[in-house]
Amino acid sequence: MAVSPARRLREELARKPSPPADKLLLAEAAMRLVRDGDHVAVGGTLYSRTPMLLLFELLRQGRAGLTISRPLSCYEAELFLVGGLADGIVTSWVGIGLPWGISRVVRELVEGGRATYEEWSHLALGLRYKAGAMGVPFLPTFTMLGSDLTGLVDTHEMTCPFTGETVLLVPALNPDVALVHVHRADRFGNAQIDGYTHMDADMVAAARTVIVSTEEVVDAERITKCADATVIPHFQVDAVVEAPMGAFPHECYGRYEADFAHFDDYVAAVRRDGLAAVSAYLDRNVHRQPDFAAFLASFGRSRLEGQQARAAELMGR
């Protein structure tokens, strides 16, 4: 997407009131905020704190022409491409992890020219969200210099007027929508994340519309009690969705581990059936389930509890 001038971004914000009002919505209503053609930034990274409940709802509703950006993309990117909602991804890496090999789906779509993959270095993408969050149209960096990556994307080299050094300018990324999953939020949208925060805070501050799903909706008092743990202030948030285990089968730090066996099954099916396996996955887990709770229930309670127990064990609880 083209870089927006600061004045335009600010005018958009100024048009929106930002009260600490009750923003609690059901996923179905919240996801209506996403429009065809939007650039949707997806919080978390790889298989950590992915806003899976929100993504599944969006996949259920269907959209066209979306672009999906994410620091490291996991198989949710494949669902959006094969599901026909998105025709491009902006990321630094796509796959699940070493044991699962290269993404056959992305290979097939990108090599065949049916989807675009705009590649930025991990830091460069982080700086793009950060520039967007800081309200400036670019940030300078020493990464990506000299590589062939810069030839494929919109960057500029300049000479630093203070030191004479060569720096690369990467453009701000202000997504139309940011979707993030957090540990706790009050109904106004003040949100806290435990552990590593990925790029969520910058993504949210940069975005034009923000939907937060949360493991727990808590009283405002719970937030003010440890206000230094708040990473998203309410006036950056448009909707709050209650989503216990809302990142599953991905992990949520301290709450539950990722379900690696689920990934195994998915990858085995793709190896066997190609893109059709992705459609079948969508059919089984999204379209034929009335909601995310039903999808979770399909794992069975003991498996879900096992994932929570593993997290507790790792946290030394």
Next chain:
Amino acid sequence: MAVSPARRLREELARKPSPPADKLLLAEAAMRLVRDGDHVAVGGTLYSRTPMLLLFELLRQGRAGLTISRPLSCYEAELFLVGGLADGIVTSWVGIGLPWGISRVVRELVEGGRATYEEWSHLALGLRYKAGAMGVPFLPTFTMLGSDLTGLVDTHEMTCPFTGETVLLVPALNPDVALVHVHRADRFGNAQIDGYTHMDADMVAAARTVIVSTEEVVDAERITKCADATVIPHFQVDAVVEAPMGAFPHECYGRYEADFAHFDDYVAAVRRDGLAAVSAYLDRNVHRQPDFAAFLASFGRSRLEGQQARAAELMGR
């Protein structure tokens, strides 16, 4: 100070090993790391979390030709100027607060050409530390544009190559030394701050040498238990100084309130005796006290406990 090229800053860092070794020092030894002519960045802001124990020790030892930078400068700046240690300050504001009026000391010294006051906007100074922390020689901003402030300091305007907007580039500030006071740190230097963090984390990451004073030296386990509250990693720290009430008579969030009556006495004396009152203050509180503990003891236990009780009350404890 001139903006340092990234390569030089990086080479300096690369020469220093960065083990998680025991860095616990007495203030006297730690402050020997500060050399004549250094640019010393002082953590906290105004009368909040000022590393007063470290500053008093430096004032006791004496130095020449220092430059002191700080987001908002309180009367510690006056101590350094009148004490003859510093001949310039880099800040956005100097004073104590509305009830105490304009700093007579800074007026006299700066108007008389005996000290320099390099003025940056609050954000611009914050961005200078942040650029230093990020390892880039500048950051872009929309602040300070059009004002007369830019004419007095080293900034550059440029046209954004992405949007055509005018942006101001402010240069990185990589202080020779950063002095910060935190709530808790382990002996390796992993440090945590409660409440607002001022600009301390950026200042520390930007600086060439870092001395941290801490209300409490804690076991490494105490840090790892809430690792998401750590704002300074050990490899950024050169010395750790144990300093209970080490920001007093300034405040430390959640621990003790600032001693406003102490400020009253100081300002009344300056109104009466001018610069001589500052020398007398130094004499009484620094030079004639064997150490900071003795300075604290001069307040009397009940007054110190009263300040702690006020903090506890504000925290709802």
Next chain:
Amino acid sequence: MTVSASRLLADHRVVFAGVGVPLLASVLAKQQHAPDLTIVLEGGIIGPRMLAGKLPISTNEMRAARHASMLTAITDVFLLAQRGFLDYGFLGAAQIDMHGNINTSFIGSVERPRVRLPGTGGANDIASLCNEVLVVTAHEPRRFVERVDFVTSPGHLDGGDARQKAGLVSRGPSTVVTDLALLDFDPDSRRMRLCALQPGVTVQDVRAQTGFELLAHPEVYQLEPPAISDLEILRELEAGAAVWD
């Protein structure tokens, strides 16, 4: 003055307040007509609730942070302003000129200042980055000067579209609230003009206290006096604030 300022603050918005009149006006607005106004303070503090009688003396202290929903770094708060999240910013003024430029740095020349003022603090940033800037100051000829000695905080610079041409991304000062009047800026020339009078004040009173030729709005009106409830709330808020209780 505080009451007039508070009435400029609309509900459901975010105000970047300093201590003193701005904070009082913001808290008053929340209690009177804007319960969902969010207060942001420069010390990294978002959404605090003040304790009556324990108002902070600076925006960087515990009293200012009470019951905040978020505590963060100073720079991050100003970056919220740069992104456009902060709707209102308040400024005071040692000097303000006919185009709303403010000086809090030097009286006299820069090289040999007659008075070295405390400096910008966050004032320049507020003037540059908050969506709308409200100036609150005592109305005196030595403050209301034709041209400030030094532009610490940019108003409309030389007037017209000078502000936009300088690259500034926000609209700048919309309103000046004083003990005598409420003033705004002519939409074309961006020169200050009289809008409304505080109770009991005449146009002549205002002109006499203004060091430059003041334009006037076609229809200058009278400001409503403070309500009793306004004064009660302010009295309660301030009680004991000046004493180090």
Next chain:
Amino acid sequence: MTVSASRLLADHRVVFAGVGVPLLASVLAKQQHAPDLTIVLEGGIIGPRMLAGKLPISTNEMRAARHASMLTAITDVFLLAQRGFLDYGFLGAAQIDMHGNINTSFIGSVERPRVRLPGTGGANDIASLCNEVLVVTAHEPRRFVERVDFVTSPGHLDGGDARQKAGLVSRGPSTVVTDLALLDFDPDSRRMRLCALQPGVTVQDVRAQTGFELLAHPEVYQLEPPAISDLEILRELEAGAAVWD
């Protein structure tokens, strides 16, 4: 290969490790000769201690964060590298050329790639920003190519001072560790050269598996074989790691 890599890590330094061989090598180094080596992982994780048998599969998960002294944002970790705090960075390679440039993006042309690889992830940043870069990869002719199809992660580019001229602020790859050998770069031409051989490997073996003319250090030596304790530690670390226990 893992053991050879671990021996390159000096104590009292900070290593930016990825999962797999880099993490194993780093943990091994800590247990053997570098107890005060600090591990940093791209998922915002500083100073973690791994649990034997529960090694992480990605650097962005709980297993990777165990007992960390600091947990923060991804971007912040890379900014530590940009500032110069991260001494060692590890890279793998789908393709690596005679100047240490690495490709993990496209095999074939960009427009019509034969293989669209997963992409840079943090590899380009590590190559650009860590003080010293160590490459660990299997030694095969299809990997060791004269010129990579695409420079994802800059090595010494066209050799000589090309890297510095491009504006890169760190020294780039110093060493390539493979299952056959240890290689470095000629100080002038910055071309890859054979330094040392893994036990039982000959110079001819290495040349046969290298798709370009390999220079050789004046004194090629034999690497020490892994100690029994090395293998014991690695076995314990990996036990169960591949099973979703």
